[in-house]
Each structure stands twice: as C-alpha cells, then as structure tokens.
Amino acid sequence: MKRLSLLGKRLAMMVAAVACIFGLFSPTALAEDHIIKMGADNGMLAFQPAQLSVKAGDTITWVNNKVFPHNVVFDANSNPGGAELAESLSQPKLMMTPNQEYAITIPADAPAGDYSYYCQPHRGAGMVGKITVQ
Incomplete structure (x- = not known):
C-alpha cells in the first residue's frame, strides 16, 4: 500500500x-511588448519605427508623440488576416493629446505575414507602417 x-x-x-x-x-x-511612436521625434509625419517584426501574443502600443492628430488603420486589402482582422486591430478614432496610447495584442491565430497600416490624416504625407507577424 x-x-x-x-x-x-x-x-x-x-x-x-x-x-x-x-x-x-x-x-x-x-510575449514581448513593443512601442511605436506616432510622429517621429524630429517632428516628421512618420511612425517610429516604421517596420516591426512581432510574434503572436506580442503587444504593440502606439503612443501619440508629435504633430497630432493620429490614428492607426490597418489596410483591409493588404494583410493576410483579411478585412475582419484589419478592422479589429485598427483604431480609427483620432488621438488628439500628447502621450495618448492605443494598444493591441497580436491574436494567437493571426496568419504570418506583412500587415500594412497608416494614419488616415497623414497617409498622403507618407505616414505608413508595417507589422510583420512571424
């Protein structure tokens, strides 16, 4: 026994x-945490960094840095997750104040590949970015 x-x-x-x-x-x-500035430190209309590689489960936080307003809109036509995932990752509401933040966590089932995003008011000025999900 x-x-x-x-x-x-x-x-x-x-x-x-x-x-x-x-x-x-x-x-x-x-999982890792990543920060992307909206508006470069030098005042340029850019995401800083403009390109970022992440894994499923990672968190990305965009911080309103310079030359407001900004937002984060994932391009529904050019990402491997399709329109529904692009919409769920996007923050179309304009962020108006310094240091205002928007955060997402990359879903565990997000397909690998390049996810393009942009700032709606400044897209024409070249304020675009790319997240590569590995």
Missing part, C-alpha cells in the same frame, strides 16, 4: 513539473 502511495506522489510531482515547463515556454510567457 505504501509503495502505491509513493508511486502516486512521484507521478503527481512529474505531472506538476511538466506543467511548469510548458507554462514557461507558452506563447504568452514569451
């Missing part, structure tokens, strides 16, 4: 250890 109890305890410890290891290496545990 004691032998059976000892085997049960060992099995429980092994299961717990495996669960901890999987928890350490889950996508959420490895």
